[in-house]
Amino acid sequence: MEPNREGEVWVLAEQEDGSLHDVALELCGKARQLADQLNVKVGAVLAGHRVRHLVDRLIAHGADRVYLVDDERLAHYQTGSYARVMCTLVEQHRPQIVMYGATPLGRDLAPRVASYLRAGMTADCTDLQISDVTEARTGKVHKNLLLQIRPAFGGNIIATIVNYDQWPQMATVREGVMPMLPADHSRKGTVVEAQVALTAADMPLRLMERHLEPRKVNLKGARVIVAGGGGIGSKENFRLLYELAGAIGGAVGASRAAVDSGYIGKEYQIGQTGTTVRPALYIAVGISGAVQHRAGMEESAKIIAINTDPQAPIFSIAHYGIVGDYKKVIPMMLRALKERK
Amino acid sequence: MPYDCIVCVKQVPDTANVTASAMNEDGTVNRAALPAIFNPEDLHALEAALEVRDRYGGTVTAISMGPPKAAEVLRDCLYRGADRVILLTDRRAAASDTLATSYILSQAIRTLGRYDLVFCGRQAIDGDTAQVGPQCAEKLGIPQITYMEQMGELREGIVRVRRNIGHGWEVVECPLPVLITVIPAANQPRPPAAKRVMRYKRARAAAELAAQVKAEMPEAPEDLIAAEVQRRVEALRAEGLLIEQWDLDRIGADLSRCGMAGSPTKVFRIQSIVLKREGHVQVPPTEDGIRQLVRELVVDRILG
Numbered sequence A: 001m002e003p004n005r006e007g008e009v010w011v012l013a014e015q016e017d018g019s020l021h022d023v024a025l026e027l028c029g030k031a032r033q034l035a036d037q038l039n040v041k042v043g044a045v046l047a048g049h050r051v052r053h054l055v056d057r058l059i060a061h062g063a064d065r066v067y068l069v070d071d072e073r074l075a076h077y078q079t080g081s082y083a084r085v086m087c088t089l090v091e092q093h094r095p096q097i098v099m100y101g102a103t104p105l106g107r108d109l110a111p112r113v114a115s116y117l118r119a120g121m122t123a124d125c126t127d128l129q130i131s132d133v134t135e136a137r138t139g140k141v142h143k144n145l146l147l148q149i150r151p152a153f154g155g156n157i158i159a160t161i162v163n164y165d166q167w168p169q170m171a172t173v174r175e176g177v178m179p180m181l182p183a184d185h186s187r188k189g190t191v192v193e194a195q196v197a198l199t200a201a202d203m204p205l206r207l208m209e210r211h212l213e214p215r216k217v218n219l220k221g222a223r224v225i226v227a228g229g230g231g232i233g234s235k236e237n238f239r240l241l242y243e244l245a246g247a248i249g250g251a252v253g254a255s256r257a258a259v260d261s262g263y264i265g266k267e268y269q270i271g272q273t274g275t276t277v278r279p280a281l282y283i284a285v286g287i288s289g290a291v292q293h294r295a296g297m298e299e300s301a302k303i304i305a306i307n308t309d310p311q312a313p314i315f316s317i318a319h320y321g322i323v324g325d326y327k328k329v330i331p332m333m334l335r336a337l338k339e340r341k
Numbered sequence B: 001m002p003y004d005c006i007v008c009v010k011q012v013p014d015t016a017n018v019t020a021s022a023m024n025e026d027g028t029v030n031r032a033a034l035p036a037i038f039n040p041e042d043l044h045a046l047e048a049a050l051e052v053r054d055r056y057g058g059t060v061t062a063i064s065m066g067p068p069k070a071a072e073v074l075r076d077c078l079y080r081g082a083d084r085v086i087l088l089t090d091r092r093a094a095a096s097d098t099l100a101t102s103y104i105l106s107q108a109i110r111t112l113g114r115y116d117l118v119f120c121g122r123q124a125i126d127g128d129t130a131q132v133g134p135q136c137a138e139k140l141g142i143p144q145i146t147y148m149e150q151m152g153e154l155r156e157g158i159v160r161v162r163r164n165i166g167h168g169w170e171v172v173e174c175p176l177p178v179l180i181t182v183i184p185a186a187n188q189p190r191p192p193a194a195k196r197v198m199r200y201k202r203a204r205a206a207a208e209l210a211a212q213v214k215a216e217m218p219e220a221p222e223d224l225i226a227a228e229v230q231r232r233v234e235a236l237r238a239e240g241l242l243i244e245q246w247d248l249d250r251i252g253a254d255l256s257r258c259g260m261a262g263s264p265t266k267v268f269r270i271q272s273i274v275l276k277r278e279g280h281v282q283v284p285p286t287e288d289g290i291r292q293l294v295r296e297l298v299v300d301r302i303l304g
């Protein structure tokens, strides 16, 4: 499609069984910021069955218009039907930007939609900005493009991607990287009831069985995280980290080396291929600080690194560095915390 | 009932230890500067296809798009059991983004004609986008099932798959043809079979032979080189060791949808990751040092 500079900034309001995914609200906040810069409105596409009650939350978090597609055939996600909804609405309303959470659902849906629209698509962005861009090849200046910023190449580089002339500009955005704005219940918005014609061809999949595990680990919400790495050495030794986390009301996380060594479950992994966190305090214990790990935690407000190796790269992003064996340091911390009480 | 499977495989730079020096000025990757490997998840896609054939009969065809060197992963496919491999190589396909790549792959799949299942790895480690599979399915006009973690039954033209949905799984059924992206949990890729390695280690694509001949006789005139390449191509073909090679014309590709021209996304800027060099507070690993740290955190209201 041709660029539509009056187009809205859109967010897919991902929901499951009638409850919104956090990333949908995070994206509403980001969309708000981008739309204010562009002087356009924020639209949220809410598809599902019996999901009308979610409209208010989307508006409170930044949406101006909620495109509601309520249909019992949309009760369970499948690529075909949701892609039909997105493609139809995008063609009708021609937004200039469409954002999806980089969740399993978002990463399944967004490329299918992009392919149909023949639009550009950038996966797993960690930041989005609006900026004028001069095209190197032609010297042409493109006003107010969406800069789609993401780690690439195993996290070793940060690439900024743009789409000059095949819009909408679409991106999936990592969970947890955009701060969720506080809800403002005085905000006003409108609901646009959208009708989308679904056919049997849009729903080739039959859902036979579904098994959801409760989201046990809430790393994203934790104020303090005590994360252990390969240096912890065993599953048993992780107990010390749980003790420390318990003493300061924090959650336990891990590097990939700790996960791969079987010290702790995969759902605790922090970093490029794990969760992105930004707690008030991050204590990195026995973690070297590889770029892939840092990608998921360097936005933490305060970082304490405990490592026997004074050269470990983690120290270069730490606010407090303790060179020493965690088996000695953590008990000292536990004692110091106890003394305080 | 036998099924015909297609597997899309990619040769990727081993991104585990990359530095910015492996990047070209224009932001594209200088693949030559890095060891090239079989994209790990594509091995699982290949295994899934081989398991379908082992169980129900049929064929496994592997396609790889890339420079001539990508024939290396196709040889690996032959070692592990693929029946047929196709190298899709064309300079005009260079700098394709995921949209252009999926277009080219879908054209190649259409050119193959009949198929029941297309398998792809979920994502390639050089880009981690996970887009090519779904985009390819859309271009083919067939359903997609992403993140397969367990292959179920194939019955009367319907496949049953368990797919991972992040915080759980779901079992879905879908009529064929379908495109499936595979995650490592799905299976254990079989190793290359010694017998097949012996049989196929000399298999080459024409583009590889051309590079070989040029390296061996750098001074020779063009026509001599061409004749020698042709001779080697025919010799390999006679032995059944010529890797099929297709270009964009062979698959009837619309050139405006390939390469740079067909790629809506453009790399605007590349930055290598630089460590922030702000100094940090050194806390001595002593009772006193730690006590001081805890006190500071409380004062800063970080610890409540």
Ligand SMILES: Cc1cc2nc3c(=O)[nH]c(=O)nc-3n(C[C@H](O)[C@H](O)[C@H](O)COP(=O)(O)OP(=O)(O)OC[C@H]3O[C@@H](n4cnc5c(N)ncnc54)[C@H](O)[C@@H]3O)c2cc1C
Pocket (backbone or CB within 6 Å): A154, A155, A228, A229, A230, A231, A232, A254, A255, A256, A257, A258, A269, A270, A271, A272, A273, A274, A275, A285, A286, A287, A288, A289, A290, A291, A292, A293, A296, A306, A307, A308, A309, A312, A324, A325, A326, A327, B015, B016, B125
């Ligand atoms: C594509 C890709 C994606 C990746 N994604 C992630 C990701 O999401 N998250 C992630 O974490 N990694 C990821 N990695 C892996 C990453 O590159 C590193 O291998 C990993 O982070 C290393 O973990 P580590 O620092 O805990 O372990 P190691 O590198 O083994 O470091 C252990 C550290 O512990 C210290 N140590 C040892 N003993 C002690 C002791 N007694 N007391 C104190 N310190 C001690 C050592 O000095 C060392 O610094 C990814 C890699 C790739 C290629």
